[in-house]
Structure formats: structure tokens, C-alpha cells
Amino acid sequence: MHTEPIHPPSRLLMGPGPITADPRVLRAMSAQLVGQFDPSMRAYMTETMTLYREVFRTTNEQTFLVDGTSRAGIEAALVSLIEPGDRVLVPIFGRFGQLLAEIAGRCRAEVHTIEVPWGQVFEPDMVEQAVRRVSPKLLAIVQGDTSTTMCQPLADIGRICRDNDVLLYCDATATLGGNTFEMDAWGLDIATAGLQKCLGGPSGSAPISISPRAVEVINSRKHVEAGIREHDDGARGTRIASNYFDLAMIMDYWGSRRLNHHTEATTMLYGARECARLLVAEGIDHTVERHRRHGAAMLAGVRGLGLSLFGDVTHKMSNVVAVEIPAGVDGDAARAAMLNDYGIEIGTSFGPLHGRVWRIGTMGYNARKDAVLLTLAALEQVLRARGVEVTAGGGVGAAQEVYAG
Numbered sequence: 297m298h299t300e301p302i303h304p305p306s307r308l309l310m311g312p313g314p315i316t317a318d319p320r321v322l323r324a325m326s327a328q329l330v331g332q333f334d335p336s337m338r339a340y341m342t343e344t345m346t347l348y349r350e351v352f353r354t355t356n357e358q359t360f361l362v363d364g365t366s367r368a369g370i371e372a373a374l375v376s377l378i379e380p381g382d383r384v385l386v387p388i389f390g391r392f393g394q395l396l397a398e399i400a401g402r403c404r405a406e407v408h409t410i411e412v413p414w415g416q417v418f419e420p421d422m423v424e425q426a427v428r429r430v431s432p433k434l435l436a437i438v439q440g441d442t443s444t445t446m447c448q449p450l451a452d453i454g455r456i457c458r459d460n461d462v463l464l465y466c467d468a469t470a471t472l473g474g475n476t477f478e479m480d481a482w483g484l485d486i487a488t489a490g491l492q493k494c495l496g497g498p499s500g501s502a503p504i505s506i507s508p509r510a511v512e513v514i515n516s517r518k519h520v521e522a523g524i525r526e527h528d529d530g531a532r533g534t535r536i537a538s539n540y541f542d543l544a545m546i547m548d549y550w551g552s553r554r555l556n557h558h559t560e561a562t563t564m565l566y567g568a569r570e571c572a573r574l575l576v577a578e579g580i581d582h583t584v585e586r587h588r589r590h591g592a593a594m595l596a597g598v599r600g601l602g603l604s605l606f607g608d609v610t611h612k613m614s615n616v617v618a619v620e621i622p623a624g625v626d627g628d629a630a631r632a633a634m635l636n637d638y639g640i641e642i643g644t645s646f647g648p649l650h651g652r653v654w655r656i657g658t659m660g661y662n663a664r665k666d667a668v669l670l671t672l673a674a675l676e677q678v679l680r681a682r683g684v685e686v687t688a689g690g691g692v693g694a695a696q697e698v699y700a701g
């Protein structure tokens with residue numbers, strides 16, 4: 297079979313992630329490999345930890361990468377914290393909350409859930425009552441549920457968890473770098489993310505940060521693998537059910553012992569390090585503000601086209617907007633036209649929202665004026681071709697007003 301070298305079509309990825317990767321991240325990823333214990337590799341690992349402490353806004357020593365997509369970070373956090381029979385409370389406000397409950401169930405937790413309708417977030421009172429009722433070991437919650445575009449305020453939930461001696465895990469995959477995120481100030485115990493959203497990289501590496509009290513819980517279950525165990529590595533507690541996602545061993549691998557675990561995904565580490573380096577160089581506050589500004593321009597633009605938004609817009613993540621598909625328009629056909637005629641990808645939706653809303657992202661490398669204006673201009677044409685009455689130039693004009701403001 298004859299095959300050509302990989303040469304993907306030129307695309308502007310304006311969905312809910314993955315987004316077009318920053319070329320500087322791709323360049324970093326094309327660097328040659330070095331050995332896992334090469335001094336330069338050790339230095340890159342240490343630098344990566346320092347950079348991600350800034351990104352997560354934390355002093356947590358245990359801040360590093362789990363190899364795998366964002367889901368790998370979630371699984372590592374939950375499987376390392378949860379022992380069979382532990383009570384876990386999951387407030388669900390979209391698809392990714394359901395994922396947390398599912399993974400906690402696979403860890404054989406006693407899972408308790410509370411829910412609000414898609415398009416809303418939780419009031420602290422509702423969470424506090426559930427915490428008092430369930431008395432969980434762990435509360436697991438998503439910050440920004442990409443399925444609904446809602447962003448859950450976390451400061452009060454952090455306080456509630458501290459007051460009730462509950463560990464708090466947060467999935468910040470879709471929000472980190474593009475929305476305010478305060479690991480320490482909000483009292484989070486473990487947070488995980490991915491590169492493919494506001495961090496501007498490809499998926500495949502999951503930054504994680506772990507508070508000292510969560511480290512203690514995880515290390516109380518430490519069982520070092522037989523082949524690398526030393527005499528003082530006495531096993532204790534219930535063994536973590538996954539080897540690959542055993543954070544007690546992964547902490548030894550990233551820590552001063554550099555105890556062998558997996559073979560580091562070096563190319564992903566180069567990429568993850570560059571994502572964080574670019575963010576820190578830009579300034580985290582500045583990056584968050586950039587996402588706010590371009591998100592606001594996109595929001596004004598879709599409204600300027602006469603489209604309606606889904607959900608409680610006051611609690612929307614800054615980096616993605618859910619747009620109601622106008623009556624009579626086939627959402628998938630319109631997305632296909634965006635892709636085939638303009639090279640622009642916008643997102644579909646899951647479950648109850650499928651066929652009802654498109655999700656349009658402005659994140660990472662694509663939180664940019666030209667990307668916003670091009671998407672709005674193309675969307676206007678695609679809607680017009682389907683007989684939707686749109687104000688000529690209404691989308692681009694409204695976005696330009698935000699930029700002028």
C-alpha cells in the first residue's frame with residue numbers, strides 16, 4: 297500500500313477543544329528525545345513542575361504531569377484517593393460531572409450525586425446540605441463543564457469542604473488558563489487539566505496538582521512495585537487499584553527519588569512545558585483577560601447574528617459559547633458547511649443538547665481577534681445559505697464593538 301506523509305488540511309478549530317495548537321508548542325514537540333535520566337530531562341521535569349505551580353496558582357510541591365489525555369488525570373486522582381466503600385459526592389451539572397461519578401463508581405466508591413438542570417450551576421447551600429447529609433470523604437466536581445459551557449464558582453465549595461473535613465477534587469480541563477483558577481486560595485486538594493483547551497496544546501498530557509493533605513492520604517496507600525522496591529519501602533494501606541495511575545508511585549518518579557515508573561512521554565512533556573512557559577511568559581492574569589475579551593466578542597457576535605444562547609450566561613465559561621441552532625436548520629449540515637467551505641470547525645453537543653446547540657470556542661491559540669471575526673463572517677454566510685434571516689455584518693460588527701470598547 298502506498299501512503300503519503302501526513303499532511304492534514306488547514307483548519308481553524310473553533311470548537312470546545314481540541315483547538316488549533318500554538319505553533320510554538322508544536323515546534324517544542326519536534327525536538328529530539330533525550331534519555332529519561334539525562335540531566336537535561338531532569339531539569340525539564342523540574343521546570344515543568346515549577347511552571348505548572350504558577351498555572352494552578354499553588355505552592356503544592358506535588359505538581360506534575362500524568363501521561364495521557366485529561367481523563368488520565370481524572371482517573372489517577374480518583375483511583376489514588378478512593379478506597380472501595382468510600383463515600384464520594386459528585387455535584388453534576390453536565391456530561392463531565394457524570395463522567396466523574398462513573399469513574400468514582402469504577403473505583404468502587406459509594407457514589408452520591410446531586411444535580412441541577414444542564415445550563416445551570418450549583419448554589420453553595422445545595423452543596424453544603426448534601427455534604428452534611430452524605431458526609432463524604434471526597435467531593436469531586438468539574439469547574440467548567442464543556443458540555444453545557446457552565447463554569448461552577450468554587451470558592452464557597454472549597455470553604456464548605458474544608459469546614460467539613462472533605463477532600464475536594466476539581467476537573468479544570470476546560471477552564472485552566474482561560475478562567476480564574478485559584479488552587480490554594482479556594483482550598484482545592486487535587487486538580488487536573490489537559491493541554492487541548494486554554495493551554496493551547498494537543499491532548500495527551502494531564503497536568504495535576506496535589507495538596508499536602510491529599511498527598512498524605514495517597515501516601516498512606518503506598519505500595520512500591522516489587523522490581524524497584526527498596527528495603528525501607530514498606531507497603532501500607534489498601535493498594536491503589538491501578539499501577540499506571542498510582543499517584544503514590546508517580547510522585548516518587550517526579551520527586552527527588554526519581555524512582556522509575558513509566559517511560560516518560562518526552563514529546564508530550566516538551567509540549568506541556570511549552571504550553572505553561574507561554575502562559576507564564578504572557579502572565580496568567582493577562583491570559584485569563586485575553587480569553588474573557590475574545591469570549592465576550594464571540595458572544596456579542598453570535599447575538600449580533602440574531603442567535604440565542606443556551607444556559608445561564610452569567611455563569612458561562614469565558615472560552616466557549618453554546619448557541620441555539622435556529623429552527624429549521626440542520627445543525628450537522630451547517631457545521632459541515634463551515635468545515636468544507638471555510639475550513640472552520642465548530643462543535644456539536646452531547647446528549648440532550650445534541651442537535652439543539654452548537655458550541656463555539658475561543659481558547660488557547662485561537663483566543664484571537666482574527667479567529668473570532670473569521671468565524672462570525674463564515675457563520676453568517678452559512679446561516680444565510682440556509683434561509684436564516686441575519687443582519688448583514690451583524691456578527692462581525694457586534695464583535696468589533698466589543699474590541700473597540
Ligand SMILES: Cc1ncc(COP(=O)(O)O)c(C=O)c1O
Pocket residue numbers: 313365366367368392438440441442443467468469470490499500
Ligand atoms: C471538562 C472536561 N473534562 C474531561 C474531559 C476529557 O478529556 P480528554 O478527552 O482529554 O480525556 C474533557 C474533554 O473535552 C472536558 O471538557
